[in-house]
Amino acid sequence: MPHRAALTMRIHCRVLLIALCLGLFLLLYFLGGNGGADDPLLKEVGADRDPEDHRSSPRLSDDRRRDAKLARKSSTGEGERPGRQDGRAARKGGSMKAKSKFPGNVLLPVTRRRLPEDLMHLAVVACGNRLDETLTMLKSALLFSLKKIKFHIFAEDPLAPQFEERLNQWPQSISDRFKYSIYPISFSVGDADEWKKLFKPCAAQRLFLPVILKDVDSLLYVDTDVLFLRPMDDVWMLLKSFNQTQLAAMAPEHEVPKIGWYSRFARHPFFGVTGVNSGVMLMNLTRIRSTLFKSSLIPGGLSWEDLLHPLYQKYKNHITWGDQDLLNIIFHYNPETLFIFPCQWNYRPDHCMYGSNCKGAEDEGVSILHGNRGVYHDDKQPAFKVVYDAIHDFPFEDNMFQSLFYPIQNKFLDTVNTLCGRIPQVFLKQIEKTMRKVFEERVVRHVRPRK
Secondary structure (H helix, E strand, O other): OHHHHHHHHHHHHHHHHHHHHHHHHHHHHHHOOOHHHHHHHHHHHHHOOOHHHHHHHHHHHHHHHHHHHHHHHHOOOOOOOOOHHHOHHHHOOOOOEOOOOOHHHEOOOOOOOOOOOOOEEEEEEEOOOOHHHHHHHHHHHHHHOOOOEEEEEEEOOOOHHHHHHHHOOOOHHHHOOEEEEEEOOOOOOOOHHHHHOOOOOOHHHHHHHHHHOOOOOEEEEEOOOEEEOOOHHHHHHHHHHOOOOOOEEEEEOOOOHHHOHHHHHOOOOOOOOOOEEEEEEEEEHHHHHHOOEOOOOOOOOEOHHHHHHHHHHHHOOOOOOOHHHHHHHHHHHOHHHEEEOOHHHOEOHHHOEOEOOOHHHHHHOOOEEEOOOOOOOOOOOHHHHHHHHHHHHOOOOOOHHHHHHHHHHHHHHHOOOOOOOOOHHHHHHHHHHHHHHHHHHHHHHHHOOOO
16 A cells, blocks of 8 residues: 555656646746747648639749748838738637737738739620620630639610620629620710721721720720630730730631732722731730831821821721721731631631631631631521521530530531532531530539549
């Protein structure tokens, strides 16, 4: 029994010693200001990123280092910024204690500086009865594109509220992928009514985009009768192919001079051998605004805005296709400023109704379908109408292979005896490839387990 009592006494002594050591350690820890607790919280703040910024992931480590540096400065009363009290750490209920000049010795929570959004800009001009056609074009851009898009919609007053109502009805999963602004039709120089009637209603508005959208650097303009059959991201990437003098990109009006309109009938200067079509026009607006353009008007150069009205006044009795003719005249005198992209980026009935004459579309498939001549709404070229109807009727968030591609494929069987329908691979090749790419980017990449 004495032996057991001695053993019990020794155990109690050891427990008491451990408790005293632990208490001493905690006392020293709190007296020291808990300085070592900052780093894990800073890492948590840096890691709590907006999901939209996944495109900027290579810069994560730089952002964290910058946040940590700001926190260290704040602990000595330096580097504070207005509004910093609204940081994520505060919303999470986190707190930091440090020596500071701020009341209560509380270090302000660190927030990550938000990176500018990586948006593509798409412009369209809609007047008259073009509401449905325009919405179908915007829908095609969203179905296949990967990055977010900012829509710049120029519309007559009666159409503006209709656009807003219809766009706001689209599902949240789609709405999250775009922004939009609606503008009235306006012309900064000359007679507005005259510009409106230049060709199709309001089409001349596209000439004034560099003047109106002063805060936009680059832009893709398309006609309302355009459909994207591959991601807009791909045509947007062509901006990086511009050399130092190029500021816009368009496709040729035709590939074969002997059947091209400009080469046979034009009574004014035009670009190259066959002219260019302005239904799909990629523009570096910053360069356009800062360039002086040569012309036949004066010996020196004129800015874009100063050039438009005098040029129209000189050639208005000789132009047939309105604003497109004016663009051809401008780039005739400034050919070094224009980048030419292949015909599959602006594929029209002219490329198949006289026989197939767009080699790029035969090899790669149509990238952007341009249904001019009203072919989406009549039976003259049913191959074009099949694609338009399928995209128009496709329910958002349905399976694209089952509810979009397969219906197009099946309905093409009824068009094989028509001029454009006899080459179905031209219409189907790119859209099938695009759907696989979109599926991989949006689905496979997100469910694939991390290594």
